[in-house]
Amino acid sequence: MTTKLHRATIRDVAERATVSVATVSRVLNGSERVTGATAESVRLAAEQLGFRLNSIGRNLRSTKTQTIGVILPTLTHPVFADCLQAIEIAASAAGYSVTIATTSYDPANEEAASERLLRNRVDGLILTVANANKSKLLEKLDRESKPYVLVYNEPTGAAKHRPSVGVDNRLAAKQITEHIIAAGHRNLRMISGPFAQSDRARSRARGFADAVAHAKLELTEPLQVDFMRTDVRAQLFEAMSARPAPTAFFCSSDQLAMRAMHSLRSLGFRVPDDVSVAGFDGISLGEWLTPALTTVVQPTHEIADTAFGLLKSLIDGERHLGSARLHHTLRIGGTVAQPTTTLIHPTQKGTL
Amino acid sequence: MTTKLHRATIRDVAERATVSVATVSRVLNGSERVTGATAESVRLAAEQLGFRLNSIGRNLRSTKTQTIGVILPTLTHPVFADCLQAIEIAASAAGYSVTIATTSYDPANEEAASERLLRNRVDGLILTVANANKSKLLEKLDRESKPYVLVYNEPTGAAKHRPSVGVDNRLAAKQITEHIIAAGHRNLRMISGPFAQSDRARSRARGFADAVAHAKLELTEPLQVDFMRTDVRAQLFEAMSARPAPTAFFCSSDQLAMRAMHSLRSLGFRVPDDVSVAGFDGISLGEWLTPALTTVVQPTHEIADTAFGLLKSLIDGERHLGSARLHHTLRIGGTVAQPTTTLIHPTQKGTL
DNA sequence: ATGAAAGCGCTAACAT
DNA sequence: ATGTTAGCGCTTTCAT
Numbered sequence: 001m002t003t004k005l006h007r008a009t010i011r012d013v014a015e016r017a018t019v020s021v022a023t024v025s026r027v028l029n030g031s032e033r034v035t036g037a038t039a040e041s042v043r044l045a046a047e048q049l050g051f052r053l054n055s056i057g058r059n060l061r062s063t064k065t066q067t068i069g070v071i072l073p074t075l076t077h078p079v080f081a082d083c084l085q086a087i088e089i090a091a092s093a094a095g096y097s098v099t100i101a102t103t104s105y106d107p108a109n110e111e112a113a114s115e116r117l118l119r120n121r122v123d124g125l126i127l128t129v130a131n132a133n134k135s136k137l138l139e140k141l142d143r144e145s146k147p148y149v150l151v152y153n154e155p156t157g158a159a160k161h162r163p164s165v166g167v168d169n170r171l172a173a174k175q176i177t178e179h180i181i182a183a184g185h186r187n188l189r190m191i192s193g194p195f196a197q198s199d200r201a202r203s204r205a206r207g208f209a210d211a212v213a214h215a216k217l218e219l220t221e222p223l224q225v226d227f228m229r230t231d232v233r234a235q236l237f238e239a240m241s242a243r244p245a246p247t248a249f250f251c252s253s254d255q256l257a258m259r260a261m262h263s264l265r266s267l268g269f270r271v272p273d274d275v276s277v278a279g280f281d282g283i284s285l286g287e288w289l290t291p292a293l294t295t296v297v298q299p300t301h302e303i304a305d306t307a308f309g310l311l312k313s314l315i316d317g318e319r320h321l322g323s324a325r326l327h328h329t330l331r332i333g334g335t336v337a338q339p340t341t342t343l344i345h346p347t348q349k350g351t352l
Numbered sequence: 353m354t355t356k357l358h359r360a361t362i363r364d365v366a367e368r369a370t371v372s373v374a375t376v377s378r379v380l381n382g383s384e385r386v387t388g389a390t391a392e393s394v395r396l397a398a399e400q401l402g403f404r405l406n407s408i409g410r411n412l413r414s415t416k417t418q419t420i421g422v423i424l425p426t427l428t429h430p431v432f433a434d435c436l437q438a439i440e441i442a443a444s445a446a447g448y449s450v451t452i453a454t455t456s457y458d459p460a461n462e463e464a465a466s467e468r469l470l471r472n473r474v475d476g477l478i479l480t481v482a483n484a485n486k487s488k489l490l491e492k493l494d495r496e497s498k499p500y501v502l503v504y505n506e507p508t509g510a511a512k513h514r515p516s517v518g519v520d521n522r523l524a525a526k527q528i529t530e531h532i533i534a535a536g537h538r539n540l541r542m543i544s545g546p547f548a549q550s551d552r553a554r555s556r557a558r559g560f561a562d563a564v565a566h567a568k569l570e571l572t573e574p575l576q577v578d579f580m581r582t583d584v585r586a587q588l589f590e591a592m593s594a595r596p597a598p599t600a601f602f603c604s605s606d607q608l609a610m611r612a613m614h615s616l617r618s619l620g621f622r623v624p625d626d627v628s629v630a631g632f633d634g635i636s637l638g639e640w641l642t643p644a645l646t647t648v649v650q651p652t653h654e655i656a657d658t659a660f661g662l663l664k665s666l667i668d669g670e671r672h673l674g675s676a677r678l679h680h681t682l683r684i685g686g687t688v689a690q691p692t693t694t695l696i697h698p699t700q701k702g703t704l
Numbered sequence: 705a706t707g708a709a710a711g712c713g714c715t716a717a718c719a720t
Numbered sequence: 721a722t723g724t725t726a727g728c729g730c731t732t733t734c735a736t
Contacts, residue, residue: 009729020707025731035705055471056417057729060408060712067451067472074437076636081433085426088454092465097472099419099451102440113444119407120419120449255637262640284428285607285637288614361713372723377715385721409713412728708735719724 008049010057017045028053059121067097068311069117071127073105073197077255078283079300080128083151086304087126094312096123105130105197110137118146124311128152131199133159147314149307152298154203155323163314163321165307167328169200172296173207173250174214176278176330179294180248181215184338185276188212189239189246190222191260193253201252204280208250220246227256233263240267240275247339248276254283254295261335272337282331291334299326360401362409369397380405411473419449420663421469423479423489425457425549429607430635431652432480435503438656439478446664448475457482457549462489470498476663480504483551485511499666501659504650506555507675515666515673517659519680521552524648525559525602526566528630528682531646532600533567536690537628540564541591541598542574543612545605553604556632560602572598579608585615592619592627599691600628606635606647613687624689634683643686651678 010028014021019038024046027039034042045051059065068091072080084100091098099122101113107130114137117125124147129135132153141148142162150164180188190208192201205222212219223239225232239246249264251257257279261271269275272291279286282297306324313321362380366373371390376398379391386394397403411417420443424432436452443450451474453465459482466489469477476499481487484505493500494514502516532540542560544553557574564571575591577584591598601616603609609631613623621627624643631638634649658676665673 010731011729021730022708022732023706026706029731033705038705052467053471054473054729056408056412056473057712058731060412060714060729061731063712065408075427075433075440076430076437078428078430078433081427081430084452085428085454088427088452092453092468097451097468099449100436100440101444102437115404116444116449119405121406121408258637258640262642262644265642285610288610289641290614290617292614362715363713373714374716374724375722378722381715387721390722406713409728410715412713412730413715415728706736708733710731710733712730714728715726716728717724717726720722 008046008051009054010051012049013042013046013051016049017042063121065097065121065123066095067099067120067122068308069099069101069114069120069122069125069127071101071103071110071113071117071125071129073103073128073130075102077253078285079152079253079281079298082283082300083304086301087308090305090308094308096312103130105194107131107136110135114140124148124315126151126307126311130197132162132164133157133199138162147311149311149314150323151303151307152200154199162323163310164323165303165310165326166200166324167296167298167303168325169203170207170210172328173204173252173280174210175207176280176294176296177208177211177250178215179330179332180250180276180278180336181211181217183248183276183336185248186217186339187244187246188217188248188250189220191236191239191249191251191256192222192224193256194224194226198252204252222252225256227259232259233266236260236263237267240264240269246275248336249278251277251279254279254281254286254293257293257295257335258286258289272335274340276336276339278336282329286333287331289333289335292331294333294336295331297329297331299328302326360398360403361406362403364401365394365398365403368401369394415473417449417473417475418447419451419472419474420660421451421453421466421472421474421477421479423453423455423462423465423469423477423481425455425480425482427454429605430637431504431605431633431650434635434652435656438653439660442657442660446660448664455482457546459483459488462487466492476500476667478503478659478663482549484514484516485509485551490514499663501663501666502675503655503659504552506551514675515662516675517655517662517678518552518676519648519650519655520677521555522559522562524680525556525604525632526562527559528632528646528648529560529563529602530567531682531684532602532628532630532688533563533569535600535628535688537600538569538691539596539598540569540600540602541572543588543591543601543603543608544574544576545608546576546578550604556604574604577608579611584611585618588612588615589619592616592621598627600688601630603629603631606631606633606638606645609645609647609687610638610641624687626692628688628691630688634681638685639683641685641687644683646685646688647683649681649683651680654678 014024027042075081103109132155152166155162279295286293366376379394427433455461484507504518507514631647638645
């Protein structure tokens with residue numbers, strides 16, 4: 001055990017095993033035909049020297065880094081955090097490292113983040129962008145034919161060729177909205193994150209509108225809430241002041257749903273007795289609420305695995321792999337109930 | 353715009369700008385004295401060529417990667433996810449990339465994860481290990497004098513020299529337990545994650561015991577719950593069958609608290625009317641519950657910033673920087689209330 | 705089956 | 721202020 005153990009290079013190993021560096025490299029990579037005896041002596045020498053392969057040298061030479069980049073809007077959102085975790089597990093199982101970047105939903109950050117990753121020569125990227133149809137970053141990636149797979153984004157139109165993995169947001173939103181309507185609600189309102197930050201939010205709003213239109217109900221404008229910034233409570237107070245007042249809210253994410261429920265309750269409305277709330281995502285915390293949150297469950301783990309698998313194929317040179325729409329499920333909790341028909345007009349119970 | 357834009361190397365730039373590669377390298381690094389004119393021509397050439405620095409080459413030569421590794425038990429836990437996000441923000445602001453690894457609380461994975469990171473020659477590591485006092489990984493890092501900073505871990509005894517950032521878990525646990533006792537509870541029970549997986553859990557259990565002892569109450573064994581695996585509900589059913597039955601639970605994490613509340617409620621106990629619950633961590637979701645979760649708030653963001661700052665100093669060669677205990681705060685929600693004194697014996701309300 | 709040698713893209717002495 | 725040159729640690733023809 002010398003002081004600078006890991007400074008041992010492939011060359012040191014070669015000397016100690018009295019073979020050439022080429023041979024050492026061969027046994028290190030398992031590849032090539034090397035005599036069992038020499039291989040063993042190399043392994044022994046490596047162990048004795050405390051040798052640790054320096055990936056940098058390998059990467060420089062092979063122009064492959066066995067590293068993928070992951071660019072996500074935030075890790076504060078459990079969906080993204082869980083997804084990243086699943087990606088990391090899949091990647092490391094395949095011998096890949098993962099380098100991350102977050103954008104705070106800001107396309108400007110997408111640029112800086114991607115450049116950093118690209119300078120590091122990641123072999124490919126898994127990412128969620130603000131808008132998959134119109135993205136400088138994606139255009140760059142396309143131009144440079146750098147492998148990437150989108151998660152959660154649903155590119156459409158001219159961008160439809162972009163590889164992506166996620167659920168059918170519009171359909172899922174339509175279905176959960178139908179569930180709300182089936183419970184007897186006639187005055188629904190959607191609460192959404194800022195459309196500019198999320199094409200998912202837009203798709204979900206479309207699905208909501210689909211269901212509302214199909215039931216021949218009146219469609220109101222989604223309440224756009226900048227989650228981290230705005231006073232959700234004030235916005236909800238106003239929303240509940242409308243006549244007829246909404247009896248149910250469909251929220252574009254579970255976090256939004258939780259905040260909405262909290263605000264509604266603090267305004268004196270009982271959930272689901274006075275007003276129903278449904279979410280979207282299926283974060284596990286939602287199950288632990290009482291009553292449990294009614295929501296759409298996205299198969300996060302599967303999305304991650306599929307995305308990594310796709311990316312791996314792309315990296316390995318396969319083409320035309322297409323995208324994957326995975327199955328969502330409805331998780332019927334207890335936050336959506338029948339509207340209280342006896343209520344003339346839900347009196348404004350709370351105050352600001 | 354040729355096909356292979358980014359294949360342009362520093363050498364191509366040098367040729368186009370009719371200077372030497374050394375000069376290009378100099379303007380790229382901002383360092384050194386280069387005439388404004390030549391610098392400009394180099395920048396122009398680089399732009400025209402769509403040149404993108406290849407970090408691999410730089411890293412190999414400089415034996416620095418401007419990359420840190422982050423090893424965390426999981427990202428499923430919001431505390432870790434939020435911390436990682438804050439680390440990433442701090443790191444990228446300082447020009448560092450971050451490569452991640454998760455261990456699922458399994459020390460065996462710590463080994464594999466760290467080797468991967470170390471092969472990638474990360475400049476330093478930020479990590480949370482199962483046991484900061486007894487860790488093969490930490491011993492290795494010490495032996496190789498690889499810079500690292502622990503987060504959340506609280507090394508003690510012989511391991512006290514290990515740089516760490518976090519709160520005083522024992523004190524914080526003691527304080528929130530005192531809060532519970534001050535509400536009038538006499539029969540408290542702690543619910544903890546597996547001690548083997550978390551030295552924090554052990555510290556918190558000690559703090560709990562401190563408060564219980566100080567109030568001269570009877571100390572019961574913490575209920576160890578393997579969160580992801582065990583049937584929490586069954587364990588709680590049993591716990592509530594004890595006589596005298598506990599009237600309050602202190603949970604070693606907010607997630608555990610949420611699961612506990614869910615199980616208790618499904619067993620027919622009202623929280624906080626029949627039984628009080630407090631958590632630890634201060635995840636933001638806890639604030640959105642109704643009633644809001646009473647808990648200890650760890651300054652996650654600050655922990656991340658401090659840890660990165662410390663690591664950066666270590667990487668830059670400074671020594672003897674010590675550790676940082678950051679301030680926690682109690683967040684008094686509504687999940688801890690006075691025990692119902694009229695209750696003779698809390699009758700078993702639910703069934704399995 | 706193994707070795708010799710070239711070179712991936714860059715930085716850092718050392719020259720000039 | 722700028723150029724020359726020697727590698728950083730590894731993989732990979734091309735020989736043998």
